[in-house]
Amino acid sequence: MLQRIQTVYIILAALCSGVLSFLLPLWTNANDSYYAINSIEYFSLFMASTVLAVVAVFQFKSRQTQFVVCRLNIILNLILLGLFVYRLLNLPGALEHAEKGIGLILPVISIVLLVLANKAIKKDEALVKSVDRLR
Numbered sequence: 001m002l003q004r005i006q007t008v009y010i011i012l013a014a015l016c017s018g019v020l021s022f023l024l025p026l027w028t029n030a031n032d033s034y035y036a037i038n039s040i041e042y043f044s045l046f047m048a049s050t051v052l053a054v055v056a057v058f059q060f061k062s063r064q065t066q067f068v069v070c071r072l073n074i075i076l077n078l079i080l081l082g083l084f085v086y087r088l089l090n091l092p093g094a095l096e097h098a099e100k101g102i103g104l105i106l107p108v109i110s111i112v113l114l115v116l117a118n119k120a121i122k123k124d125e126a127l128v129k130s131v132d133r134l135r
Contacts, residue, residue, distance in 0.1 A: 004120065006124070009116045011053070011057060017046050017050045017053065017106065018050035021046040021103060026084070026100075027101045034101075035103070049077055049080070053073055056073065063121050066121055067118055067122070067125075
């Protein structure tokens with residue numbers, strides 16, 4: 001069902017990956033900001049995360065599939081977070097005054113929301129199994 005709490009969590013994760021990643025800078029230099037759309041790998045990973053979240057929303061009839069798609073999305077966001085950490089540790093010397101932007105924590109927020117969604121999916125699955133035992 002679309003009105004379940006896990007759907008709200010997944011939609012928030014999709015909005016975080018799909019909308020906020022293009023509004024919030026990843027890092028800034030003295031004169032310009034660097035967004036996710038400036039790099040093809042960050043853009044593709046954010047879009048893949050958004051697509052997986054939208055697919056998970058519409059898998060509400062199959063909770064196991066929804067759970068697996070959310071798990072894959074968590075793994076994708078961990079890869080994205082790893083790329084951010086790698087990039088920040090290996091900034092070139094030309095970016096001497098680069099400041100980290102708020103966009104770098106978007107994968108962390110998405111991971112937290114997807115973990116909460118998976119927890120709610122498991123709770124629903126346990127509820128359905130307990131009702132089936134009573135029949």
